Amino acid sequence: MSTRRPGFFDHYEELIGTWTRRLRNRHRAEDLAHDAFVRVLEADQAAIEQPRAYLHQTTRNIATDQFRRDERRALLEQELGSQAEASADDPESFMHAVQLADSIEKALAELPPNCRQVFVWQKLEGLSQAEIAERMGLSKNMVERYMIRTLRHLRDRLDASLS
Numbered sequence: 001m002s003t004r005r006p007g008f009f010d011h012y013e014e015l016i017g018t019w020t021r022r023l024r025n026r027h028r029a030e031d032l033a034h035d036a037f038v039r040v041l042e043a044d045q046a047a048i049e050q051p052r053a054y055l056h057q058t059t060r061n062i063a064t065d066q067f068r069r070d071e072r073r074a075l076l077e078q079e080l081g082s083q084a085e086a087s088a089d090d091p092e093s094f095m096h097a098v099q100l101a102d103s104i105e106k107a108l109a110e111l112p113p114n115c116r117q118v119f120v121w122q123k124l125e126g127l128s129q130a131e132i133a134e135r136m137g138l139s140k141n142m143v144e145r146y147m148i149r150t151l152r153h154l155r156d157r158l159d160a161s162l163s
Contacts, residue, residue, distance in 0.1 A: 008051045011051065011052045012037075014052075015033045015059060016033055019033065019059060032062055032063055033059065035059075036058045036062055040054070065125070065127070068125065068126050103158055103161045107153060107154050107158065108154070111149075114138075114146055115146045115149055115153075116150070117132075117136070118150065119147065119151075121135070
């Protein structure tokens with residue numbers, strides 16, 4: 001008969017209960033727990049000494065990231081709404097903005113996935129280089145290099161499209 005060491009799944013119900021109380025939404029708590037377990041399964045579980053603490057901290061980090069994303073999205077939507085109202089009387093400005101967004105999207109598609117991911121997480125989701133480095137398992141220096149490469153590529157492509 002073997003003694004089983006407490007694992008991550010032993011804390012599932014506790015995690016759901018904690019985050020249901022905090023968010024007042026069981027569905028969102030379950031989504032957070034799911035995302036946390038995905039990260040746990042991707043991590044080196046043998047190196048984790050305190051599964052319960054690790055799981056709760058991972059869930060807290062995911063919730064913080066989602067809050068930041070939602071906050072940035074709301075600000076972006078508000079800004080775009082203001083610009084849309086301002087450009088409603090100026091179809092030329094509106095078309096220019098659409099073409100610019102299309103050019104940026106095409107230029108990003110030409111880059112390797114790591115460059116695109118760093119750009120999206122830093123510029124659109126507001127993550128720091130340290131947070132991105134941790135998520136991707138890279139050094140901060142490498143994250144910075146990816147961002148520099150991406151920004152140079154975007155500048156070159158946008159300059160060429162405007163010429």
